[in-house]
Amino acid sequence: MSERSLSMGAIEGQWHDGRSSRARAVRLDRAGDALRIVDAADGSQAFWPLAEVVPSARLGATPRVLRRAGHGQIECADAPELAQWFPSPPSRIEALADWLERRRTAILVAALGAGLLVFAFLRIGVPWAAAEIAARLPEAVEDEVSRQTAAVLERAGYLRASGLPQARQDALRARFAALVAGQPRHQRMRLHFVGARGLGANAFVLPDGRIYVTDALVRLAGDDDEVLAVLAHEAGHHVHRHGMRQAIESSSVLLIAGLAFGDVSGSSVAVALPSVLLSRGYSRGHEREADAYAMALLRARGLPPQAFARIMRRLSERAPASDAGPLGYLSTHPPTPERIEAAERAARE
Ligand SMILES: [Zn+2]
Known part of the structure; x- marks a missing residue:
């Protein structure tokens, strides 16, 4: 015993x-x-x-x-x-060393958790905040950022006068106005046809709602329905304020990085908005959202959704990514195979 x-x-x-x-x-x-x-x-x-x-x-x-x-x-x-x-x-030191040693796992978990929080903040918190801020921005801010952005494009020679006959421009404007009538923020949307050498077949929208369409895109399209399909996609970016959201997101990441590294200057971020807007493309999520918006709008107006799939296929075959040069904002539209497939699937439904 x-x-x-x-x-x-x-x-x-x-x-x-x-x-x-x-x-x-x-x-x-x-x-x-x-x-x-x-x-x-x-x-x-x-x-x-x-x-x-x-x-x-x-x-x-x-x-x-x-x-x-x-x-x-x-x-x-x-x-x-x-x-x-x-x-x-x-x-005390030995006690502390022992405490740390025995809690090594807890400390690692805490560090990992902090890292995940930062990641989640950047991936979820910042986009959410950017959307909230963009929705509350006065239109004057959209106007100013767009004016500056257009001035940059103008100086770069991207916004030359269109060579399309006036009658063709007018006809497309009329159809576009009918397409977006009654949509959110439709009063802000205006079509600009541009000769835009160097941009290839392209269309893009600035935060104030002006949509630029290159002559090359109109010529590439098989018919006006296909042009309208691209414009519907741009209208989607405008309705969802993707441009400003993207610019604010990128700027906030810059601002946070600036805060972290001691370079705090909110005004420099504001000044940088147009270049941020031009240099950053839309996220895939924004592209999908604009695609979905376009398909829904085409259906609602009785236009063939196949037109969207057709023009996407044509754009991808033209590989306009190389045309847009360093301006990411203008080069994001080349449709990925994933987007083309999604459009063709949606068009068959
Ligand atoms: Zn797009």
Whole structure:
């Protein structure tokens, strides 16, 4: 009985007594105010007053060493009993090191959690905030950003006069006005036909609702329904305020990075909006949203949704991505195979 209870609660250790070169296997337990040391081989016992024993600091999973002057030392694995027998840690630093060591997993999880929070903030929080801000922006801001952006494009020679006959322009304008009549923000939408050498077959909308269509796009289209399909897509970007949302998102990421690195200048971000608008393309999510808007609008007006799939296919075959040069905003429209497939699937429904 006594042997059994002793071995159950005992801690196994190696006693280096400092006299013999060989360590003795021992079992440790507590007997009153003493540490009882039982030789595992012959059962002989020794008692160390707890007050005379100096334990090494607890450091993670490293073995503990119990020293008693003149009696050598006992090495053993850490065990909860040791904390009860020797309650006060040797120093604050060691206690802190031990605390950190034993909470390493918790700290790693916390760091990972903080990283995920930042990631979620950038992926979900910033787009959400950008949409909220864009929806509340005065139209004057959209106007100013668009004016500056158009001036950049003008200087770059992208906005030359259209070579399309006036009658063709008027006819397309009339059909476009009928297409978007009654849609949100439709009063802001205006069509601009441009010669735009260098942009290829392209169309894009600025935040104030002006939609630029290149002559090359009108010529590429098999019929006016296909032109209207592209315009419906641009109307979708306008209705959902994708341009300003994208610009604000990119700017807030810049602003956050600026705050993090000590370069805090909100005004420089505001000044940078037009170039941000031009340099950043729409996200895939925005493109999908504009596509879905276009398909729904075409159906609602009794126009063939196939026209959208056809012009997408034509645009992808023309590979206009190379035409737009460094202006990401203007080069995002080349339809990806995924978008073409989605359009063709939707057109068949
Ligand atoms: Zn688009």
